Each structure stands twice: as structure tokens, then as C-alpha cells.
Amino acid sequence: MTVAHRGRTLEALAPRLVHYAVLASLVGALVAAAPAAAVPRYVEPGGATSGSECTPPSPQDFFEPCDLEYAVEGVSKDGDEVIVAPGTYTGDVAEADNVLIHGVAGAERPLIVGDLSLTDPQGGAARYLEIHGAFSLGGAGRQIRRRTSGNS
Numbered sequence: 001m002t003v004a005h006r007g008r009t010l011e012a013l014a015p016r017l018v019h020y021a022v023l024a025s026l027v028g029a030l031v032a033a034a035p036a037a038a039v040p041r042y043v044e045p046g047g048a049t050s051g052s053e054c055t056p057p058s059p060q061d062f063f064e065p066c067d068l069e070y071a072v073e074g075v076s077k078d079g080d081e082v083i084v085a086p087g088t089y090t091g092d093v094a095e096a097d098n099v100l101i102h103g104v105a106g107a108e109r110p111l112i113v114g115d116l117s118l119t120d121p122q123g124g125a126a127r128y129l130e131i132h133g134a135f136s137l138g139g140a141g142r143q144i145r146r147r148t149s150g151n152s
Helices: 010-033 068-075
Strands: 040-048 081-084 088-090 093-095 100-102 111-113 116-118 125-127 129-132 135-137 144-147
Touching: 040 068, 040 088, 068 081, 068 093, 116 125, 125 129, 125 135
Parallel strands: 040 081, 081 100, 088 111, 093 116, 100 125, 111 129, 116 135, 129 144
Antiparallel strands: none
């Protein structure tokens, strides 16, 4: 007995069904492998050094901005954006993930008194910052004023 659907036998429909099943599994794998959305992390001088994610759970919620070092080294993940408020930040900051660290265009540039090192060869960037110390970048950086204190 042959089962037919719209005049076609199951044997004739089998290759098409296999094709759709493979296509559906590939789409599902791509959706599952999609990277998480970048999270904006907010930084201000004297900000939190623990217990904060540096970002509000929702736009209307109160949150505590973080210290620069804690935001970059402690809570940021690959692809995150660290938004640095104007002011002076002291201490060295190093990050191995692909993180964008920047001041706000048109505002006073944040001053980092210390070394800044972004080592991810696939990315990481620093913009609208003034750095008094060593600066190393594995990704791309632009619009950075760099000054080194002492005799070089």
C-alpha cells in the first residue's frame, strides 16, 4: 500500500523532508551560537569596586557606576562597552577580552593616570581618553591623547 499526499508518495517526499530537517537544525545551531548582546558598563571616579554590574537592570532603575579597574577587569565580558565619565582615574588597567573603553565625545576626556593594556588581538579599542602612562593595544585604538610622565 502506498501512502500519498497531494498526489505524491512518501518516497518522493522523503528527500525534501530530510532537506528541511537539516536546514532547521542548522538555523537552530546558528541561533544558539549567536553571541550575547554587548552590555554597556558605566564608570565614574570613586565608583563601586565590588558588588555591582556597572549597568542598570532596566533604564529606570537606580544603579551604582563602577571604578574603572573593576568595570574593565572584574565585570566586563567579551564585546562589552565601558563608558567612562570625565574625571581622573588612577591605577593600571589590563583587559584580555574584546572590550571598547571610551569617554563621551564632546565631553572632557577622562584622565587615566596609569597604564592601559588591551591585549585581545581580535579587538578591543579605546577612544576619547587621555592616558598618562604606558598604553598597549592588541586591537584598534584611536583618538587617544597619550602622555608619559617622567624621563623616557
